[in-house]
Amino acid sequence: MIKLKSKRFCxxxxxxxxxxxxxxxxxxxxxxxxxxxSEIKWELRPGGMLVQKRxxxxxxxxxxxxxxxxxxxxxxxxxxxxxxxxxxLKMILSLVTSLEPREQRLLFxxxxxxxxxxxxxxxxxxxxxxLLLEDPAIxxxxxxxxxxSQQIGTAYRTISV
Numbered sequence: 529m530i531k532l533k534s535k536r537f538c539x540x541x542x543x544x545x546x547x548x549x550x551x552x553x554x555x556x557x558x559x560x561x562x563x564x565x566s567e568i569k570w571e572l573r574p575g576g577m578l579v580q581k582r583x584x585x586x587x588x589x590x591x592x593x594x595x596x597x598x599x600x601x602x603x604x605x606x607x608x609x610x611x612x613x614x615x616x617l618k619m620i621l622s623l624v625t626s627l628e629p630r631e632q633r634l635l636f637x638x639x640x641x642x643x644x645x646x647x648x649x650x651x652x653x654x655x656x657x658x659l660l661l662e663d664p665a666i667x668x669x670x671x672x673x674x675x676x677s678q679q680i681g682t683a684y685r686t687i688s689v
């Protein structure tokens with residue numbers, strides 16, 4: 529394990545020239561400004577990259593986003609963490625649509641997405657649209673199973689009384 533030690537840097541323009549008292553006043557001003565800086569915070573991205581954490585506003589990949597999932601006949605607004613995977617989104621959709629996750633195909637920006645892909649890594653943001661399709665191979669297997677379970681109609685005798 530590597531322990532990272534962050535250094536404090538001071539941002540600002542200071543003149544360290546001769547200013548009447550030998551520049552010692554400027555050094556005290558620099559200490560005051562630099563003394564208020566905070567330590568650098570680091571975050572580990574899903575790809576394994578260690579980067580400096582953004583502090584201004586909500587960065588991409590943080591917080592809860594609302595994704596509009598569209599099927600052939602209806603749409604659903606799903607609230608999910610931006611750092612979730614498409615597999616986790618399928619699990620939530622299975623509760624709403626009654627389709628098992630293995631029966632679902634999710635498309636974003638015209639491409640089918642794998643279960644292990646992260647939403648924020650492929651660019652899904654708040655209010656973006658994802659298309660949900662039923663896997664045609666599984667749909668066909670269901671139809672064959674349904675047709676096989678129904679018995680072919682047999683001729684019945686008519687009884688007259």
